[in-house]
Amino acid sequence: MKHESDDVNEAVAGELRLMDPNVRASRSLARELLDPEFVEVGASGRRWTYEQMLAALPDMAGGFEEGPHYQPSDITGVVLAPGLVHLTYETMIDGRRARRSSLWRKRSDGTGWRMYYHQGTLVSPEAE
Structure with a gap:
């Protein structure tokens, strides 16, 4: 029997893989x-589609x-519904801190967990 924490752990593992250079x-x-229906609203405010992200990701921060x-x-993560996990966390890269939120969904085609939506928000020093 699969537990909700297994689903959260799989989403976290995917999230961490996406940060791997x-x-x-x-x-x-x-x-x-x-x-394939992925959308991101980046920390810059730019909206990214699946194809745009795949094209740009190798040249983006953290890719080297x-x-x-x-x-x-x-x-942290929570199961919102069967096959849908919401993750929240913070990142630091090159002195920039961001709060992040991702939705992961399990594909019915058997390809496993995929990031469906991501949003990053820069944290300014004043926000501390």
Whole structure:
């Protein structure tokens, strides 16, 4: 029997994989983790679609072994409905802090958990 915490753990594992420089640098690996209907509202305010993200991800922050990497903290998750998990957490990269929120859904086609929606919000020093 599968427990809700198993679903949250699978979503967290996917989230952490998407922060891995090797995954970010590989469109084929990233494609395995992003839902075909993926949308992101980035910390910059830009809206990203699935195809736009796959095209840009290898050149974005955190995509290089020798560069800065995402440092996640305080990851928590909750099952909103069967096959739908909401994660919240914070990241630091290159001195920039952001609060993040992701929705992960389990695909009915057997391809597993995929990130369906992501939003990042920069935290200004004044917000402390």
